[in-house]
Amino acid sequence: CAAEVRHRRQVAPGVGHRRREIMLIIVCIRQVPARDWQPRLNDARTWIREQDATYETNEPDAYALEEALRLKEKHGGQVVVCSAGPARVVQVLREALARGADRAIHVEDDRLAGADAFVVAHALASALKDEPFDLILTGLQSDDNGSAQTGVVLAALLGVPHATIIMEVHAQGATLRVKRELEGGWFQWINMPLPAVLTIQSGINQLRYATLKGIMAARKKEIRTVAAPLVLEPRQKIVSLYVPEKTKKTELISGSPIEAARELVKKLREEARVI
Amino acid sequence: MILVVGEERRGRLNRASWEAIAAAQQLAAGRPLVVAVLGADIRAVALELAAAQVTEVVAIQHAALEPYTPDGYTAALEQAIVQLSPTVVVLPHTYQTRDFAPTIAARMERALVTDVIRLRISGENIAYARPMFQGKLTADVVPLGPAPHFITVQVGAFRADQASRGAVPAPVRSLSVSIDSTAIRQTPEAPFQEARQAVDLSQAQRIVSVGRGIKDAANIAVAQRLAEALGAELAASRPICDAGWLPMERQVGSSGQTVAPKLYLALGISGAIQHLVGMKGSKTIVAINKDPDAPIFEVADYGVVGDLFDIVPALTTALKE
Numbered sequence A: 001c002a003a004e005v006r007h008r009r010q011v012a013p014g015v016g017h018r019r020r021e022i023m024l025i026i027v028c029i030r031q032v033p034a035r036d037w038q039p040r041l042n043d044a045r046t047w048i049r050e051q052d053a054t055y056e057t058n059e060p061d062a063y064a065l066e067e068a069l070r071l072k073e074k075h076g077g078q079v080v081v082c083s084a085g086p087a088r089v090v091q092v093l094r095e096a097l098a099r100g101a102d103r104a105i106h107v108e109d110d111r112l113a114g115a116d117a118f119v120v121a122h123a124l125a126s127a128l129k130d131e132p133f134d135l136i137l138t139g140l141q142s143d144d145n146g147s148a149q150t151g152v153v154l155a156a157l158l159g160v161p162h163a164t165i166i167m168e169v170h171a172q173g174a175t176l177r178v179k180r181e182l183e184g185g186w187f188q189w190i191n192m193p194l195p196a197v198l199t200i201q202s203g204i205n206q207l208r209y210a211t212l213k214g215i216m217a218a219r220k221k222e223i224r225t226v227a228a229p230l231v232l233e234p235r236q237k238i239v240s241l242y243v244p245e246k247t248k249k250t251e252l253i254s255g256s257p258i259e260a261a262r263e264l265v266k267k268l269r270e271e272a273r274v275i
Numbered sequence B: 001m002i003l004v005v006g007e008e009r010r011g012r013l014n015r016a017s018w019e020a021i022a023a024a025q026q027l028a029a030g031r032p033l034v035v036a037v038l039g040a041d042i043r044a045v046a047l048e049l050a051a052a053q054v055t056e057v058v059a060i061q062h063a064a065l066e067p068y069t070p071d072g073y074t075a076a077l078e079q080a081i082v083q084l085s086p087t088v089v090v091l092p093h094t095y096q097t098r099d100f101a102p103t104i105a106a107r108m109e110r111a112l113v114t115d116v117i118r119l120r121i122s123g124e125n126i127a128y129a130r131p132m133f134q135g136k137l138t139a140d141v142v143p144l145g146p147a148p149h150f151i152t153v154q155v156g157a158f159r160a161d162q163a164s165r166g167a168v169p170a171p172v173r174s175l176s177v178s179i180d181s182t183a184i185r186q187t188p189e190a191p192f193q194e195a196r197q198a199v200d201l202s203q204a205q206r207i208v209s210v211g212r213g214i215k216d217a218a219n220i221a222v223a224q225r226l227a228e229a230l231g232a233e234l235a236a237s238r239p240i241c242d243a244g245w246l247p248m249e250r251q252v253g254s255s256g257q258t259v260a261p262k263l264y265l266a267l268g269i270s271g272a273i274q275h276l277v278g279m280k281g282s283k284t285i286v287a288i289n290k291d292p293d294a295p296i297f298e299v300a301d302y303g304v305v306g307d308l309f310d311i312v313p314a315l316t317t318a319l320k321e
């Protein structure tokens, strides 16, 4: 199977294709449970009860889309959004089309709900390998899985270079100059050739929202459904999912807001002595 | 054999490396444990690592490993792993590891379990506990497929000071790898900090910090009044700075400032790990949050469960009484 990966790397159509004026940018978008969703587990306690969750676009993916739209405004070209998952993920693709993406690819398969990053990256790679992309943007990590792997694995599968946790993107001809966030407020510029994969950090830009005009225009845009590879080989399995054990005893202060406020001030003055 | 990979930066080993060693020692439970370190000049770092209770230190030295690039590291570490054939590879879950570990795992087609906070060992079976859904849930995860399995451990989850030191220094061996430097596609420049402005939150005695629970830029004033009443600096979680509601320099957390005031008041902050690492050293932590299950209550000394828009003004008034 390793040979297959290497083979794919050589034939990846993105690699070595002639530079054109027009950029093709692909943005990978994941649908995740909404931020204010209260977790409920399935009976086996191995996954959430999906039917109870409301869903939204993974936060950094929204920034990745915005960055792609800005690059398109500057350099021309096309923005294609791609999401892998069951039928429900079409919703985040529609939203992306309303915000300005040109077309969408839905890798549809029920096995992709709750799948690990390897499975998802393989599904995305099989759908994207024939697109003559210049740039693929993903979020740096998902709010639900939090694996921080998919974009980097996708780059490896497609045989293109990558950079992670990106806070600024400049395309100059066939090269890319990106600002990579490091820990503790440090940054670093990285230059690399196109085509490439970047994982985008939240806050890279200011988001714009869909307009009514955009929503109307989106109705005419294409959402192409493609199948996932027949064999999807998971690399990990959740054996148990649970609410984290509490290790620390927080002193909870109750009562009306005024009572709680007075009590807290008293504690901070007399017990903690910090004010 | 368990392999743990230390992280060297500008000639120094970071604390996360010792945390990874502590985790790997737990996992090895007496079985052979090798620690590897990569870089262009790592003699000093290798000697430092030799103090750990490990079977041996493997130094992977090559000019093309400085500066760090994912292509260079991937090439070198993949060769080392093939030669050493470990069953598990343990790495710290740093920005650098996030940048190259998935590539190696993908190329070798092996499992990678990231952000591990605990080891669940029962006999021969091992599961790795990791946060999911923004820390609302924890999952016990089992890697599938052939060895080696890769795991990355969350920064701060294992204690560096619990890494056992050996009675005598461990042997240091160098392992040679070949790297074709023309095949490295990324050209990095030197790291830099954005020009720092007047605020140095690390010196603040008291901090009032706002999170997304504040809902709107206009509501920052509510927190501002509390900060004034307390003589505190105003700080924020990342999304508040991302939205431009407060300047970046007031961001607390792994990609912002690390603070340790006498009092840290978290208003409408959920307590994601990237925020916690920046403030959990505070002497007294107070959390005000409407969600009783918010992870911020894991580090808070005092908590008020409720709507911050009711409690914060009441608190401001109570302070003036």
Ligand SMILES: Cc1cc2nc3c(=O)[nH]c(=O)nc-3n(C[C@H](O)[C@H](O)[C@H](O)COP(=O)(O)OP(=O)(O)OC[C@H]3O[C@@H](n4cnc5c(N)ncnc54)[C@H](O)[C@@H]3O)c2cc1C
Residues within 6 Å of the ligand: A035, A140, A141, A165, B210, B211, B212, B213, B214, B236, B237, B238, B239, B240, B251, B252, B253, B254, B255, B256, B257, B267, B268, B269, B270, B271, B272, B273, B274, B275, B278, B288, B289, B290, B291, B294, B306, B307, B308, B309
């Ligand atoms: C590589 C990386 C680096 C990062 N670096 C940082 C960093 O340096 N600093 C940082 O902060 N984050 C950082 N993050 C982001 C982090 O993961 C979280 O997304 C972020 O900290 C969440 O911010 P929050 O708590 O304000 O928002 P949320 O998680 O949305 O939480 C909002 C909270 O407000 C509560 N709330 C809502 N309304 C009310 C109300 N009326 N009254 C009371 N409570 C209310 C909710 O219950 C919830 O708990 C980083 C992420 C990554 C991946």
Ligand SMILES: Nc1ncnc2c1ncn2[C@@H]1O[C@H](COP(=O)(O)O)[C@@H](O)[C@H]1O
Residues within 6 Å of the ligand: A028, A029, A030, A031, A058, A060, A061, A082, A083, A084, A085, A112, A117, A120, A124, A137, A138, A139, A140, A141, A142, A145, A146, A147, A148, A149, A150, A151
């Ligand atoms: N099912 C999916 N469909 C499309 N993109 C995805 C999917 N899962 C993950 N991604 C992308 O990969 C990034 C990292 O996800 P993860 O590896 O799960 O942390 C996300 O921010 C998305 O951009």
